[in-house]
Amino acid sequence: MSTAPEIPFETTLFVRDHCLCLHLQRAARALARRFDAALKPVGLTNGQFSLLMSLNRPQPPRMGEVASVLAMDSTTLTAAMKPLLRRALVEMRPDEKDRRSRRVALTDAGRALLAEALPIWRETHAEIDALLAGVGAGDGEPLRQTLRAIL
Numbered sequence: 001m002s003t004a005p006e007i008p009f010e011t012t013l014f015v016r017d018h019c020l021c022l023h024l025q026r027a028a029r030a031l032a033r034r035f036d037a038a039l040k041p042v043g044l045t046n047g048q049f050s051l052l053m054s055l056n057r058p059q060p061p062r063m064g065e066v067a068s069v070l071a072m073d074s075t076t077l078t079a080a081m082k083p084l085l086r087r088a089l090v091e092m093r094p095d096e097k098d099r100r101s102r103r104v105a106l107t108d109a110g111r112a113l114l115a116e117a118l119p120i121w122r123e124t125h126a127e128i129d130a131l132l133a134g135v136g137a138g139d140g141e142p143l144r145q146t147l148r149a150i151l
Contacts, residue, residue: 024147031128038124042117049121051080052106052114055090060105062095071151089113 016022035046044052054069055061061069067077081104084090089110095101106114132140 034128035121035124038120039117042113042120044113044117047080048084049114049117051077051084052089052110052117055104055106055110056114060093060103062101062103063092064101066104084110 032046035049039046039049050070051066054066063074063077066072067074070077072080081090081092085092087109088107090104091107092102092104095103129140132138132143137143
């Protein structure tokens, strides 16, 4: 016989309907699937696109800077970087000023693939903005501002 407290099913329904974390996770997964499908013809996932785009800078960033932009820990970033390194889309090199740090740069192939993927991203993003506008959420900027407040 269980001595664990019973939680009423109504509480489960309340959490399902009110939990911001759950709603954000579900929306993030749906968006990820949509961008993954859109970017599949160029052989990228949405995460890889974001990672490549985060490297599109005048100077190659340090791994820590990229991790910060993508809100990832260094271990997760290193794992995400491996397929891009294998495909020669990015390269890593020691930081000239601090040999303990590594800098990451797009290769020519990485820049070319990013340029090919960008119109797909723009089109998909326009579809999502239209969807948001259709439910009265404007162009998505209010949602982006709200999400940035959580960070």
